Amino acid sequence: MTDTSTLAKLSPRTGHESGVDAPVELAADDASTPARRWIAVGTVARRGIQLFAVVVLAFVVFALWLSGLAHARSQVGLQRRFRSELSQNSAPVGGAIPTGAPIAIVQIPRIGVTEAVVQGSGSGQLRAGPGHVVGTPLPGQPGNAVVAGRRTLYGGPFRHLGSLRPGDVIHATTGEGNSTYRVTNVADLGAGNGSFVQNHGDNRLTLFTSDSTWTADGRLVVTAKLVGNPYPPTNTQAPLDAEGLGLTGQRDAVSYMLVWLELLAVAALLGAYAASRWSPTRVWLVFAPLLAMMMWLFFESFVRLLPATL
Amino acid sequence: MTTRRGAPQRALRRCFVLAVALCALYATLGGPVSAAAQHMTAQATPSTDLGDQVVSVTWQGFAPTQPDGTDGVVIMQCRADPRSVLNDCNTADTFPYSLTGNQQAGTTNADGTGSVFIDIMTTARLPSLACSQSTPCSLLVYETTANGFNANGLPPAKTRVIVPLSFARNSADCPPVQQYAFSVESEASASYALYQWAAALCTGPHAFAMDVTNTSSNQARADFLSHLVDIGVTSLPPQPSELTPTSPKFSVVPLDLTGIVVAYNITDPVTHKQITNLTLTPRLVARLLSDSDIESFFSDPELQKLNPGVHWPIEAADPGLRGEENADTWLVTNWVNSNPEARAFLDGKDPYHIAVNPSWLDVPYPTDVFAARNSNGVYFPRIGEEGVADRLFSDTKPADSVPTATLDAGEIGILDYPTALRFKLPMANLTNGVGQPIVPANPFSIAAGYNAMQTTAADFHVEPPVQTGANVYPLAKVDQAMVPQKLTDSPKDLRIRAFLDYAAGPGQSNLPAGYVPLPNALALQTLRYTGDLPAPTSPTTTTTAGDTFAGSLDNNVAPLLADGEDGATGTATSTGTAAGTATGPTTTSRAKTTTTTVHTTNVRANARFVALRLSDSGDHLVLPIVLGLGLLAMLAAGADGVRRHGRRLWRRARRHKPPPELGGQAAR
Numbered sequence: 001m002t003d004t005s006t007l008a009k010l011s012p013r014t015g016h017e018s019g020v021d022a023p024v025e026l027a028a029d030d031a032s033t034p035a036r037r038w039i040a041v042g043t044v045a046r047r048g049i050q051l052f053a054v055v056v057l058a059f060v061v062f063a064l065w066l067s068g069l070a071h072a073r074s075q076v077g078l079q080r081r082f083r084s085e086l087s088q089n090s091a092p093v094g095g096a097i098p099t100g101a102p103i104a105i106v107q108i109p110r111i112g113v114t115e116a117v118v119q120g121s122g123s124g125q126l127r128a129g130p131g132h133v134v135g136t137p138l139p140g141q142p143g144n145a146v147v148a149g150r151r152t153l154y155g156g157p158f159r160h161l162g163s164l165r166p167g168d169v170i171h172a173t174t175g176e177g178n179s180t181y182r183v184t185n186v187a188d189l190g191a192g193n194g195s196f197v198q199n200h201g202d203n204r205l206t207l208f209t210s211d212s213t214w215t216a217d218g219r220l221v222v223t224a225k226l227v228g229n230p231y232p233p234t235n236t237q238a239p240l241d242a243e244g245l246g247l248t249g250q251r252d253a254v255s256y257m258l259v260w261l262e263l264l265a266v267a268a269l270l271g272a273y274a275a276s277r278w279s280p281t282r283v284w285l286v287f288a289p290l291l292a293m294m295m296w297l298f299f300e301s302f303v304r305l306l307p308a309t310l
Numbered sequence: 311m312t313t314r315r316g317a318p319q320r321a322l323r324r325c326f327v328l329a330v331a332l333c334a335l336y337a338t339l340g341g342p343v344s345a346a347a348q349h350m351t352a353q354a355t356p357s358t359d360l361g362d363q364v365v366s367v368t369w370q371g372f373a374p375t376q377p378d379g380t381d382g383v384v385i386m387q388c389r390a391d392p393r394s395v396l397n398d399c400n401t402a403d404t405f406p407y408s409l410t411g412n413q414q415a416g417t418t419n420a421d422g423t424g425s426v427f428i429d430i431m432t433t434a435r436l437p438s439l440a441c442s443q444s445t446p447c448s449l450l451v452y453e454t455t456a457n458g459f460n461a462n463g464l465p466p467a468k469t470r471v472i473v474p475l476s477f478a479r480n481s482a483d484c485p486p487v488q489q490y491a492f493s494v495e496s497e498a499s500a501s502y503a504l505y506q507w508a509a510a511l512c513t514g515p516h517a518f519a520m521d522v523t524n525t526s527s528n529q530a531r532a533d534f535l536s537h538l539v540d541i542g543v544t545s546l547p548p549q550p551s552e553l554t555p556t557s558p559k560f561s562v563v564p565l566d567l568t569g570i571v572v573a574y575n576i577t578d579p580v581t582h583k584q585i586t587n588l589t590l591t592p593r594l595v596a597r598l599l600s601d602s603d604i605e606s607f608f609s610d611p612e613l614q615k616l617n618p619g620v621h622w623p624i625e626a627a628d629p630g631l632r633g634e635e636n637a638d639t640w641l642v643t644n645w646v647n648s649n650p651e652a653r654a655f656l657d658g659k660d661p662y663h664i665a666v667n668p669s670w671l672d673v674p675y676p677t678d679v680f681a682a683r684n685s686n687g688v689y690f691p692r693i694g695e696e697g698v699a700d701r702l703f704s705d706t707k708p709a710d711s712v713p714t715a716t717l718d719a720g721e722i723g724i725l726d727y728p729t730a731l732r733f734k735l736p737m738a739n740l741t742n743g744v745g746q747p748i749v750p751a752n753p754f755s756i757a758a759g760y761n762a763m764q765t766t767a768a769d770f771h772v773e774p775p776v777q778t779g780a781n782v783y784p785l786a787k788v789d790q791a792m793v794p795q796k797l798t799d800s801p802k803d804l805r806i807r808a809f810l811d812y813a814a815g816p817g818q819s820n821l822p823a824g825y826v827p828l829p830n831a832l833a834l835q836t837l838r839y840t841g842d843l844p845a846p847t848s849p850t851t852t853t854t855a856g857d858t859f860a861g862s863l864d865n866n867v868a869p870l871l872a873d874g875e876d877g878a879t880g881t882a883t884s885t886g887t888a889a890g891t892a893t894g895p896t897t898t899s900r901a902k903t904t905t906t907t908v909h910t911t912n913v914r915a916n917a918r919f920v921a922l923r924l925s926d927s928g929d930h931l932v933l934p935i936v937l938g939l940g941l942l943a944m945l946a947a948g949a950d951g952v953r954r955h956g957r958r959l960w961r962r963a964r965r966h967k968p969p970p971e972l973g974g975q976a977a978r
Binding site: 046049050052053055056057059060166167169180182184191214215216217225227228229230231232247248249305306307310 | 493495521523524525526529533536537538539634693694697929930931932933934936937939940941943944946947950
């Protein structure tokens with residue numbers, strides 16, 4: 001990765017790089033000691049800014065492409081698991097469903113979505129696929145079943161939700177059977193508007209995601225009405241969770257993020273030290289994968305801080 | 311010495327080996343087991359031209375089932391020529407469809423014979439097998455053994471029989487659908503005909519695919535009036551309250567003529583045979599519907615008088631009813647309500663002195679939802695036509711099969727005529743009272759029922775409030791399509807026109823069991839609409855507020871409870887009436903009743919969500935800030951790079967191209 005080289009070469013080349021413009025500046029400033037210190041600070045700041053830019057760029061690459069691979073991989077596993085659960089009649093339909101377990105398959109032919117829906121809609125669960133908001137009935141059951149999905153990160157399964165039109169069909173398969181919904185409304189709701197999780201006295205499926213690609217300050221909500229009859233309701237017990245409503249991150253992820261950040265820094269320093277001793281090839285071979293992995297884990301923990309539906 | 315004794319020893323050894331080999335051969339190929347197996351046979355009736363329907367499977371030459379259940383028989387629906395139970399009989403590659411597949415268990419009598427019903431499923435219900443005209447299927451009939459078998463293969467050949475099945479044309483015979491020409495939501499009773507017609511219209515020079523959804527009249531009307539589907543098939547006209555200023559104007563065209571039946575599954579406790587002749591009055595139906603002293607239903611004096619010489623089960627009758635809004639419920643309760651004796655029963659003034667269940671006193675009829683009102687009653691309404699039919703069907707056995715326990719054998723349910731025929735369920739004769747004509751449910755009585763119908767201002771055909779006449783079936787109904795008011799020449803409308811022309815014409819000779827071909831007047835109504843016949847003398851196809859049921863209904867209905875508009879602020883509240891409320895509201899309008907009962911059956915009372923406002927977290931700012939800073943950093947680093955690179959270039963330029971006079975000095 002590009003950032004690796006920067007990190008690895010940061011320390012040993014600092015003196016050399018500063019040497020390039022130092023004579024010019026020194027000639028102007030008459031080589032006084034405070035000036036030298038200011039030059040060193042300026043160099044560090046410049047390097048820091050460059051490093052930050054590279055990390056952000058790497059994050060954008062991670063966000064738009066690499067995280068999609070992680071999502072695709074999770075989906076393969078989830079769909080396989082749900083399929084085998086369906087075949088054994090052991091797919092969960094109520095009670096205390098473990099967070100992250102697949103509870104349904106949602107198909108939206110219009111936008112080409114076929115996704116396994118997991119239980120829970122926190123930032124951590126939505127990495128694997130759309131998540132069922134705990135505290136609402138399961139798809140196919142009486143009431144308002146709510147499912148959240150990401151718009152940008154981790155494959156953005158719901159990125160085309162806004163192109164659904166009234167009358168479009170949504171299929172949901174749960175352990176109780178198949179249900180068909182018809183879209184009745186697509187709306188942009190403000191962050192404070194909780195009507196999308198409320199029971200409206202009918203049987204509906206509500207899909208929502210962030211209302212824009214990079215800032216999640218509202219929800220794009222698609223409402224679909226059940227065609228035909230609901231399956232019997234089950235006791236889903238859990239109350240509604242504020243972190244499951246799509247616009248908040250996972251608060252306790254900060255500590256994880258800091259741990260990965262520290263490890264990343266340690267690895268970078270080690271790499272810098274090694275670069276002054278080993279051949280560049282060897283440094284690359286050893287530290288590039290290590291730093292890439294650390295950075296991946298750092299990004300994953302950072303994403304947990306972001307709004308869950310982003 | 312050894313060599314001389316070697317010859318007889320070797321001969322003996324050879325004889326022994328030969329004997330062992332022969333025994334092994336006999337054990338694998340011959341023996342009494344295989345002698346019986348050669349005579350194992352099984353048949354399905356019917357086995358050709360099948361749709362979604364119940365067939366009777368019989369078998370002979372099987373090992374008698376032991377009292378402990380060993381040597382039972384399993385019947386599975388499979389692909390033609392199955393190789394693996396897992397892959398070809400539905401349990402493996404069926405995701406995301408039904409994964410339990412389709413199987414029935416049976417027992418074999420002491421004489422090696424047995425029989426069982428199995429509900430054969432075509433593409434619509436069992437997509438993994440996609441049984442159709444072009445994809446024949448089979449039934450795998452096998453004996454269960456203590457050892458079991460590897461499900462990746464088939465049961466051993468000596469314990470199985472495969473019965474081939476062939477199917478009528480269905481949707482799996484259509485080419486893959488790119489886009490549906492138009493969408494239809496339909497009352498359950500019309501859906502079988504619609505599926506069959508859709509399959510007939512999907513190939514040929516002017517082929518098109520139609521999207522047919524089997525639901526209820528209420529749902530079909532609601533979705534048609536909300537512009538969600540192009541055609542809504544209903545057995546009843548919409549209520550004035552269903553029509554809003556934004557509802558589309560529509561015309562009405564009849565599609566099929568059928569009826570509602572009271573189907574049953576009752577076993578005679580003496581003969582252990584299914585009872586197949588039952589006559590009911592509106593009063594008896596009212597007693598069933600109202601869960602009134604249902605334990606002694608079979609000893610009702612009126613029932614005994616109408617059905618002499620029958621041994622009745624001692625168990626309670628078990629009503630099989632649909633627990634959601636639908637037209638059949640409305641029509642049945644309307645029939646009950648319009649009969650004086652039934653009405654007297656419901657008012658607690660029964661001539662036979664049977665008390666009505668107090669929970670049902672003052673319940674306004676007609677209604678379109680059967681709701682359980684008595685928490686400890688036997689009443690358990692089911693969802694959908696098939697939910698009721700499955701329950702009724704689940705205990706049925708062919709007349710000659712091993713008798714079942716009579717415990718569950720008192721079931722009586724409300725179904726439509728095509729569904730009852732599909733499930734081979736006996737149907738009750740109906741009469742308006744003791745001494746009145748007894749009318750069986752059959753095509754003739756249903757056609758006579760149509761003749762007694764009335765036509766509303768909007769061309770809906772509905773039952774008159776009171777039916778009389780010798781062979782007039784009281785529960786006939788016309789499934790009618792609500793279609794756009796006028797068809798244009800758009801591609802969609804041209805296809806709707808082609809479909810309706812087919813439905814009223816050739817489609818009437820391509821109907822599954824359970825329909826009466828449309829009488830001429832009805833077919834003409836459809837063809838006049840499509841424009842393929844001269845215009846009628848007085849076209850009355852506009853929607854007006856006066857478009858109501860015929861008869862003496864109170865139409866001063868309260869508006870349906872307004873649902874919170876989607877996307878509105880979180881102030882919508884659900885009224886969440888608790889299920890099992892002792893008394894219903896005392897209004898007499900249908901819409902009001904509907905609303906209330908919908909809430910008692912379908913809504914989770916959920917106070918937790920009332921007027922929910924969510925607090926705004928600042929989390930949405932994190933990523934824009936990080937990305938913004940990143941962008942700034944990139945700009946800064948880029949500007950810095952450009953500046954330094956530019957400076958380096960400038961310096962290099964100065965070094966390599968010195969002024970001419972300096973260059974001269976350097977040369978020296």
